[in-house]
Amino acid sequence: LSLIDKYNSNKIIRLIETIGNGCSYGYLVKNFEITRTKLNKYLSELEQRSIIQRDEYKPVLEFIHEDLIPLLxxxxxxxxxxxxxTKLAQILDGSVSIRSAALNLHVDPAVIKKLLDKYESAVKILT
Structure with missing residues (x-):
């Protein structure tokens, strides 16, 4: 049973209208009383059904060289x-968004974004 099937049509319409007006995840979580993980799954389903469309950053994380580990x-x-x-290096090849990787790994997208930002900053400092 999909998440869309669990919601009544009024709630779906209200969610789509709210997304159309532009809002944060925090706002949706608070006002729709839903966890971020369920919201991500729900938004993915709406996107797969071509009800909504989102542009997303699809990062590339190359292999982490062993020489970097002590420095990191x-x-x-x-x-x-x-x-x-290590798991992200296997997934993030430029074709997968952070949100999709988060769903796949059962991790909050904010955790992945923060880790990637921290990694990028550390690599810049080291080079």
């Missing part, structure tokens, strides 16, 4: 960060 550790990266970066 000095920049504050932890074991969990390296595990997530």
């Amino acid at each position: 550790s000095l920049q504050g990266f932890e074991t969990a960060d390296f595990k997530l970066l």
Whole structure:
């Protein structure tokens, strides 16, 4: 059973209108009483059905060279960060959005975005 089938049509129409007016995830989560994960799944379903369309940044994360690991550790990266970066390096090839990767890995998109920003900053400092 899809998330769309779980909602009544009034709620779907209200959500689509709200998205059309432009709003943040936080606003949708608060006003529709839904978790961010469910909201992402719901928005993905609306997008797959061509009801809404979103432009998304689709990053490319290249292989993390072993020489960088000690340097990244000095920049504050932890074991969990390296595990997530390794998984992301396999997924983020320029064809997948952060949101899609988050759904696939069952991680909040904000966590992935923050980690990628932290990684990008660390690599800039190191080079």
